[in-house]
Amino acid sequence: MRKFLIIIVILMPLFSFSQEIRGKVVDKETNKAIPFANVAIKGTSIGVTSDDRGMFSIKRNTKDSLFIEVSFIGYKKESKFVPVDKEYVEIALTKESTELKTVSVVGEMSGTISDINQASFNQYISSEGIKRLACCSLAESFENNAAVDVGFTDAVTGAKQIQMLGLAGIYSQILVENQPSIRMLSSTYGLNYIPGPWLEGIGISKGTASVTQGYESITGQINIDVKKPENKEKFYFEYFTNDFLKQEVNVNSSFRINKYLESIVLVHGAKIFMETDRNNDNFLDVPLSNLLIGSNRYFYNYKEKIKSRFGVDVLYEDRIAGDKRFDKDKDFSTTNYYGAVLNSRRIQVFENTGFLLNSDKNRSFAVNGNLVYHQLESQFGLREYNPTQLSGNLALILNSDLWNEKNKISLGLSSSYDELKENLSNKNYIVGQALNKEELVMGAYAEYTYSDRNKWTFITGLRGDYNTFYKQTIITPRIHAKYSPFKNSAFRFSAGRGLHSANILPENISLLTSSRKLYFEEELKLEDAWNYGISYTHKFFFEDERNISFSVDFHRTDFTNRVVIDLERNAQEAHIYNLIGKSYANSFQAEVSITPFEGFETTIAYVFSDSKITVDNKLIEMPLTAKHKGLIALHYTTLYDRWKFSFTTQYHGSTSLPNTSNNPAIYQLPDRSPEYFILHAQITRKFNKFEAYIGCENILDYKQKNPIISSDNPFGQYFDSSIIYAPILGRQFNFGLRIKI
Template sequence: MRFYLVILTLLAALPVRAQIDSSVVVRGVVAEQQQNKRIPLIGATVRWAGSSGGTITDSTGRFQLPLTTQFNQLLISYVGYQSDTLTVTNPANDITSILRPERTLSEVTVSGAAGQLDRMNPIQTELITQRTLAKAACCNLSESFETNASVSVSYADAVTGAKQIQFLGLGGQYVQTNVENIPTIRGLATTFGLNYIPGTWITSIDIGKGAGSVVNGYESMSGQMNVELQKPDSPDKLFLNGYVNSFGRIEGNANWSKPLSKKWTVGVLGHASALRNEIDQNNDGFRDLPLYTQLNAINRYKYSSDRFVAQFGVKALYEDRDGGQLARYDTPSSTRYSFGNTTRRLEFFSKTAKLYPDKPYKGLGLILNGLHHEQIANFGYRPYLGLQRTFYANLIYQSIIGNTNHAYKAGLSYLLDDYLERLGPLQTNRTESVPGVFAEYTYSYLEKLTFVLGGRFDYHNLFGAQWTPRAHLKYNLSPNVALRASGGRGFRVPNRFIENFGYLVSSRTIVNDSPLQPEISWNYGLSLSNDVNLFGKKASLVLDYHRTTFENQLVVDLEHPRELHFYNLQGASFANSFQAELNIQPIKRFEVKAAYRLFDVRQSMGGPFGESRLLPKMMVSRDRVLLNAGYALPFDKWKFDATLQWNGPRRIPYLRPDYVHTSYGNMPTDYSPGFYNLNAQVSRAFRSGWEIYLGGENLTGFRQLNPIVAANDPFGVNFDAGSRAWGPVTGRMVYLGFRFKPVL
């Protein structure tokens, strides 16, 4: 019934009357020429001359734009390149645009726009390019959202060093995070997975809000994120990066690629980082950040011909973390409270596609992925073991119905997950086997309308048949104003322990009040994007609202001071999200972003006492404000960037030592204060291919003074290092780094 209401709402927004000008969608690719080889350009702008409507190229440099009878010339532009104008004489043929650099000086740094909204995508999607990533150190994926208003990142607790994201008011486990369209940060990688993708490996990040495409699975609830990595045919044959900060963290990255023949290329991505310096800025006897070592590598290959493309490779990761009390507490007369975590992860992937050069709209692709993840940890005397073995397959066929106004994708998928989690005497085992079938239809009408209707049917061996419908609509109210609407269902099976790792750094007793059930949600969204003239300058304004409601949800109950309860939802649970974002360029090469985000997230609590009280969800700030300013001198010789954030108060557990929890109706509540955070960076590029950057994080120096409850008695009943960690644990941090790309 919910889905039919979504469809009726979307159909109501369709134009009542339309005069068809053409049934053709113009497709093409934008690239640059390097050493007799075409390299796709990501984030290039493509629009009709005389019209403000347009699109940007995707991660493969491709674009599609509905044909209009009013204009026949395409304007193609890209930062650092000469613009190109092409006359479209035969719309049925693919268009290729080869852009040339504005200058032939070797010091010119070519990059895409910092961050753009994909104007053609019916799903509200923001594209983060390498230019955005270079605004901060971005040592890994968790540090790649410093200048993004939609995704907020914070430490999950005061001991493990794990970072968590919030998106549309929900935790990172509700975002389907893919790496090159392969579901990756899920399962046992939920806690530390954001740290497993070094920033220097990333070429772009797509952030889609709301219900995602059914092609990628059923687990997306609040949105989908896709991370594209450096490819073997990258124009940068060698890239080196080094980093060190004032806490003692050091990091090195190396990307290397080489053509083996005209059709074969090979690439290796390597990463090593470590922190061996104990930090205790609040003098509570605990390491503010765990000591750690990480080794991470990918070896990948690519085969490319006119009719067949294949990519495959192997990923390997080793990480060791050692947190808890300082080493001096480990003496013959006393035992140090320690947190330890060792992760070993091995992964294989392959992506193959059959192409049809005479029918560019048609294709057949197969994605395969195999994973082994092993994680051994301890929380004081409490041991943890996690094992995950996963196999994933996705077969996708795409084509058109009659003409390119009617396109579709259809396919088959299979997911096999084998989990084992053991925390002390508690153990959970399960094997999920989920075959599925899906189809997605897209209707496009000129530059006015795009409507996507998709559905998938999956049969879960533990929880039966699952039907996942989703719909998306984009309607251009004018050449400068676009309206988007979306709705759909999400389904996922939670992992109690790994998704709440930080809460385990405590003396709380674990209580499973009900058997594990899948989480089921519905997401509805509406957004309005508008290109405007503000004070005579071109600007963009984006407003969006999303609501996620849960039919069932795993409730993580922290209201009992000495207990951690898990149970299924008994009542209502929802997350409302509103965001307004303004981007403007007051003067040439000076970009300013201002954004405000509002969350209203509530969840019914009270399962242990048979109650149902709708309460504000823990650890969610109602308000967030972000201001970002960036300036670059000609040719990006010098670049300056600064970001100021304000994070509002959030509800936290009431943990007074003498408090006894007896009811959810009249229990006391506690809130953290709001705080500011300032990050800044300056970088200098040289004609030799070197770039040096200097920056700082948390420059206001704000720290939460006592994030650990009963730090002086870590083996006592009141010890808790997870549930009241709401702000920065460390103060001001300064870093220095370099990037090197040899000039060929």
Template sequence: MGYVRQKFIIKNPNEKILVVLKPAVQLDEIEIVYQRPATEYSVINPLQVQTFNESYLQKAACCNLSESFETNASIDVQITDAITGIRQIQLNGLLGKYILLTKENMPYLFGVQTARGLSFLPGPFIQSFQLSKGTGAVLNGYESFSGQINTELWHPAKPDFKLYFNTYVNQNARNEYNLILNQKLSQNIHSNLMLHSSFNPLAQDRNNDGFVDIPTGRQFNIVHKYAIKNNKGLDWQFGGQFIWDEKRSGQIMKNFAYSDTPYIVQSSTQRYDVFSKSGWIFKSKPGHSIGLQLLYSYYNDNNTYASNIYNALQNSFYANLIYQGIIQTTAHTYKIGWTYNLIQPKETYRYYHFARNEQIAGMFAEYNFVPSPNLSLLVGNRLDYHNYYGWIYIPRVHLKINFNNQNTTIKFSAGKAFRTPNPLSENIGLMASSRTFYFITENTSFPYFLNPEKAWTFGSNFYHQFKIFYRPANVLIEYYYSLFTSQAVTDIDTPTKVFFYNTNYAFAHTFQAEWQFQPIKRLETHLSFRYVNQQTKYQYGMNIQPYIPIYRGFLNLVYTTKNKKWNIDFTAQYNSSKRLPYTRTNPPDYQRPDASPPYFNLLAQITYNLKWQKQEWKIYIGGENLNDFKQKNPVISFTNPYSPYFDASIIWASIYGRMLYAGLRWYWK
């Protein structure tokens, strides 16, 4: 730093002299590297939003979106039955159907698509996802009861790699392959192509009940996107997704003692999406812009459960126009817009045939008051007209207050939510049984003869950042309360039967506390505890919904070596007892306990990182359910699947046990 002192003797004052300065100290080049945390909590957004990036998604095998939540403290993953292997999720003590699931802020799972849709987003396709708890913004619709999960696929212009390849294999011979190609077509145009294929060829029966533990099958998945952006204000993305998926499960061998026909379950699903997202920033009016979202989706799901057939076909169209502006200063911003939604599902199951032409048109307005960086008040209202249910009014409000140089944040939220029930697709796991379905009529002109679902949700959050021994730490404490004034109930407490009906009262209280800190250098620690008090008014009285744990504990440890060559990730989950459906009127051999025992689930992954020239390699091995905990006798009446007592839907834990895997991630920068 500075320069070497030099001495000159000047004989002629008019003579020009050239002086070359020499540095006194030559410093080595310093490279400053910032690594974003895998999970980020927004202290700016008035909504309670957590962002999970690529680092989080690589904590586990994360073959698809449904499996990415295994290392999440807030979301529970539940297997619907012992045959199909379908995974569904829970948030804030409510089932997954009460979560608004969007892809790039456009509807992703709606209507009859909810059953399998979580497995149709491969993990490597996802750049990040945002988890918003409680009621969300009104511009995204009226269906957010417990929260919203929005996935962002890789933006064509954003990745720092030109080519990405991932492969995965587990001990059940499931093998997957993912390829992402990014291309810069011009200064303003980028594109990417994402390809996925997966195969599960091995039919295993480790618990010796004659039924396949994990379905065999294959999936092909393609996403193609374009992004156009210029300096005049245009920002446009468009593209499409194609999915083809088939599965096979059921009995491996015939049981001639009861039937010459094995119980076979098969599914074949196709989905096509075409979308466009365009925005225009008005250069002459700073702070003002307009955006248009368009989506067409086709979904065809064909299933056979032995002699029973369930088919679901759906065409849907979505349009959302948003205008954003400011009132004099950025302390007053607003969004107004118009939404149109067309959903046309057709379903057939046994002797039931349901079809509807659901059309919803609505307007929304949202005002955000930000007098200072430490205070934000977001007020939203939307008014929709539904061709079955009439006018729907949805108010929502969010308040955020920062203290202590934004190290402490308090948030409050309140709002209403509304949705159309889809009892068949939402309970597809119950079809893996001999249960008879009964719909108790509330209104013959409504879909499935049921009233729509309505609820109020209230939430509060406390977030504090601090340091322990000069290392970063944070605490997050949350409380949510959902009160249903109308809920579509799935009553499975009568063996051999399922009743669908409405109730006018149900609630869920959820308390969750999280603590993240570094006890030593490069060791990230995440602790969480959750308590849920959930009750539903059934025809026979108040009771807890099945399969919802009252308590849940969570521990995640991530250690990175000093040279960043190795990453070790460990997760431990504690699940408390869950209420199970009533089976005491079954014959003794077909009865099950009223509640499951508590259990632990252990997961771990070790990753080796290698960089060479423009290439980056990540080689990983790991395991799920390392403690090998398994639910015993998951299938009731497995020796006679055609008896009235056959039921493979009472599932509360893993039926396969320990699962080991290995994989490779390769980047070309």
């Protein structure tokens, strides 16, 4: 099968023909593209949606001239006459401006959009969807999405990690504007390092992604769009607080420097200073912290021929967790009280420059790069861990049409460098720890795309890389195919290889928040897996903005090698070694989104995950991975966007728990967790230049009982805070205020 895929990637006959109208939907005032607009042939049920670049393709139903109607929330509906001999049209929409008691109307796209125009299975969470629940950071951005699950990694530090397709987030690639972001040292706390108010939107791609971003994506890719000056407010302010007195402020300001150059400055500050211990175990439920993040981004556009994005991000965080009686000045490095102290410093510089070489051939050349330095000084009880990371990425990319616009090619060269120094001062709890890592990966790729802009799309890619740390040459084939058998439908298939270079402690920081002794039993190899996916999406459009979207997908991931962190052998130990045997994950998701009338949206989703791993020659269910998950998300917006109401229900099924049978009875857990429901709600009131919201998270007040094993003796051999399957905090109330100018 794998050899067959490689052959398909290299040779694929492509024959197709269709008569169609192509075009682009833009904002009449700014000439910027309008993504996900509704495009239809007037007087028929034939309709499509524009893609994320505002482009669309719709099949003619007649040889005569016709009218195309385009609509999007917040814009006036536009009808465009298309002569019989015209194949391309650009349609400009005018914003609606309705005044009623000084309340202005601003259109916003739906919360989550499934893009049927792409060959891969994509969803896009808009800025409107992100704001439907209190969103302090990227970690809170997926509450209304069933594809991505976010949970705590331990009950001490507040670290969070995502899951996709029944596997940990380290097997998904997280990018910020198509550049590597949350990885290595930021794997554990990085979800909190991207503020929610900075987000323009989040793209989610399930299964193997394009080869253009390297070989790391196994289960999916998340690409984060940050606010840009050309399509955002000149000034933005947001204040957030909740009932345990988390104080958060966001300030954004954009400005034009000259006719070609614009800039945006984004600042985020957060502080938690109230001690919260709702389960009375003397451990803080929420770490005390000070967080400051800043970003200065520049956007250069020279006559649409040269475009560049460059800037710098900086971060500083202090975090204190553990026993609420812990005093950093008095109890640090002692056994008086258990404390976890973390100090993070991070700086990133980045650039992305593109040159238009030939507009007729859509030929362009791009240079992308970033440089990251991350320093973490931390101590967990008596375990001191002070790693540093230096990472750099550089890519050269050439994109072009081939003999026509239906056939495209992308060629690229890339290199990435990672230096990780673990700096462990106390190693008595680690046996066989590997040396510090210095890893250089150099590669090249070719990706071919065929699209008849109607029924068929094929993307075949092949890349080759050499990894100096593992001394291994890696060939990565990937394929995506889309066929649209009916109007507004998409049947997709994907397959490909993905690899991951494991960084045990940065990616599993919860191991340090326990008394487990760590045994590195052998030299670890690259994690290697194949992912296969199939999906079907269908959208039905009706009058007055009513629509129904249905999607179903299945993905399977087969590991040929996986790094096993064995917690089953002994509750006081963790054994790390390469996979011997099978490991796989099956994931099935069905989702229906309904807009029965203007302003009301409903999403109902179900996810089934079957994740297995071989541990000590036994194929077992992957611990802390729920088999069943359900989601119901309701949202209603009143006329003129005055009021917005959001309500979300999540169902989390039972999951297997790591073995604790050799602990004393008082410190033992059951084999499986209970199932539970989580409810969230938020109400937003919009005024002329500002809006206020109030919400409640975890309305039913469900929380894991006794999330820390042996909290009464944290320096003893049974202490473990890493077995987390449910929320640690119970019900939370929050309030926020947003001001836009």
